Amino acid sequence: xxxxxxxxxxxxxxxxxxxxxxxxxxxxxxxxxxxxxxxxxxxxxxxxxxxxxxxxxxxxxxxxxxxxxxxxxxxxxxxxxxxxxxxxxxxxxxxxxxxxxxxxxxxxxxxxxxxxxxxxxxxxxxxxxxxxxxxxxxxxxxxxxxxxxxxxxxxxxxxxxxxxxxxxxxxxxxxxxxxxxxxxxxxxxxxxxxxxxxxxxxxxxxxxxxxxxxxxxxxxxxxxxxxxxxxxxxxxxxxxxxxxxxxxxxxxxxxxxxxxxxxxxxxxxxxxxxxxxxxxxxxxxxxxxxxxxxxxxxxxxxxxxxxxxxxxxxxxxxxxxxxxxxxxxxxxxxxxxxxxxxxxxxxx
Ligand SMILES: [Zn+2]
Numbered sequence: 001x002x003x004x005x006x007x008x009x010x011x012x013x014x015x016x017x018x019x020x021x022x023x024x025x026x027x028x029x030x031x032x033x034x035x036x037x038x039x040x041x042x043x044x045x046x047x048x049x050x051x052x053x054x055x056x057x058x059x060x061x062x063x064x065x066x067x068x069x070x071x072x073x074x075x076x077x078x079x080x081x082x083x084x085x086x087x088x089x090x091x092x093x094x095x096x097x098x099x100x101x102x103x104x105x106x107x108x109x110x111x112x113x114x115x116x117x118x119x120x121x122x123x124x125x126x127x128x129x130x131x132x133x134x135x136x137x138x139x140x141x142x143x144x145x146x147x148x149x150x151x152x153x154x155x156x157x158x159x160x161x162x163x164x165x166x167x168x169x170x171x172x173x174x175x176x177x178x179x180x181x182x183x184x185x186x187x188x189x190x191x192x193x194x195x196x197x198x199x200x201x202x203x204x205x206x207x208x209x210x211x212x213x214x215x216x217x218x219x220x221x222x223x224x225x226x227x228x229x230x231x232x233x234x235x236x237x238x239x240x241x242x243x244x245x246x247x248x249x250x251x252x253x254x255x256x257x258x259x260x261x262x263x264x265x266x267x268x269x270x271x272x273x274x275x276x277x278x279x280x281x282x283x284x285x286x287x288x289x290x291x292x293x294x295x296x297x298x299x300x301x302x303x304x305x306x307x308x309x310x311x312x313x314x315x316x317x318x319x320x321x322x323x324x325x326x327x328x329x330x331x332x333x334x335x336x337x338x339x340x341x342x343x344x345x346x347x348x
Contacts, residue, residue: 003286003343004208006200006336012179014038015196019186022109022172024078024095028053028222031074035220038199042206050233055220057202059212066214069238070342071301072194072245073224076187077325079171081110082143084161088154089147090120092171096225100141102326107174108148112164119151122173176327185329189321193335194244195220201342212346221301230301231308240275241314242345243302244338246321247293254293255320257330260337263316266295268303272313279315279345286344289337317341
């Protein structure tokens with residue numbers, strides 16, 4: 001059997017819109033709404049939300065007596081205002097696991113309680129070479145060393161408060177989406193790339209007038225980066241869960257930006273051997289370019305589900321993403337391979 005066609009223009013358009021929708025963990029409403037609005041174009045998709053705010057998209061299969069599930073997350077790394085400094089600048093606390101140097105110099109938005117956005121930059125507090133000399137290179141980047149410089153007239157804490165900014169406001173980083181020669185670079189390809197893989201797979205099925213083999217639940221998670229996204233929301237009747245999340249590249253890794261990867265082991269130990277093996281068989285059958293890999297410092301929503309007591313086979317696939325939790329990059333080949341793999345899993 002041939003897999004249905006993937007509309008690349010549709011994929012890139014949706015991915016770009018999702019990447020440009022700020023959604024640090026805890027502040028994901030706009031991203032979840034964007035996915036929901038997109039999937040509402042397909043009448044065969046039954047949409048609902050969990051109380052925790054994840055989006056569920058259910059499609060009845062040829063065999064409705066069985067259910068499989070897939071999950072991808074729309075929440076991203078980000079920060080929150082921890083303190084307003086006497087200088088009027090902001091001290092942040094991180095949301096998710098990353099190093100401060102990966103966002104140093106980045107543009108950001110502060111999302112205020114009133115729903116306004118205030119523009120700023122994330123900088124080392126001792127940022128000027130002409131004033132601080134070697135400290136600019138040598139200062140350890142930690143919560144105390146970093147600050148937000150606001151693009152607003154403020155030099156006191158009161159002036160910053162008058163802008164509507166307060167402790168607890170979410171801060172999102174500029175994604176800086178760029179497409180060149182098939183490469184897609186942006187922050188937060190983890191895991192918006194894979195949320196787009198699921199949406200484009202649903203789009204392809206719809207265009208081809210096909211149903212998945214069994215009833216399938218697509219779970220769009222909103223708390224993955226802090227470790228408990230899919231710990232709720234996957235129904236007990238789902239007999240398999242495919243976590244779709246980026247593959248980690250770097251020294252010693254088998255993955256690259258031109259293949260999808262199957263992760264057989266990460267920090268949480270091995271994934272389900274039977275389901276992982278079936279994913280490999282399916283990839284071989286449809287000539288999907290894939291690699292098998294192990295991610296040394298990584299956890300997924302599949303494991304969040306397992307740790308919460310989920311009794312279902314879990315496997316992990318996703319496109320190779322360079323410089324993960326940094327200024328990330330992948331290639332259309334890896335993205336298309338991942339959507340193909342999802343389609344092959346749904347239909348085979
Ligand atoms: Zn992820």
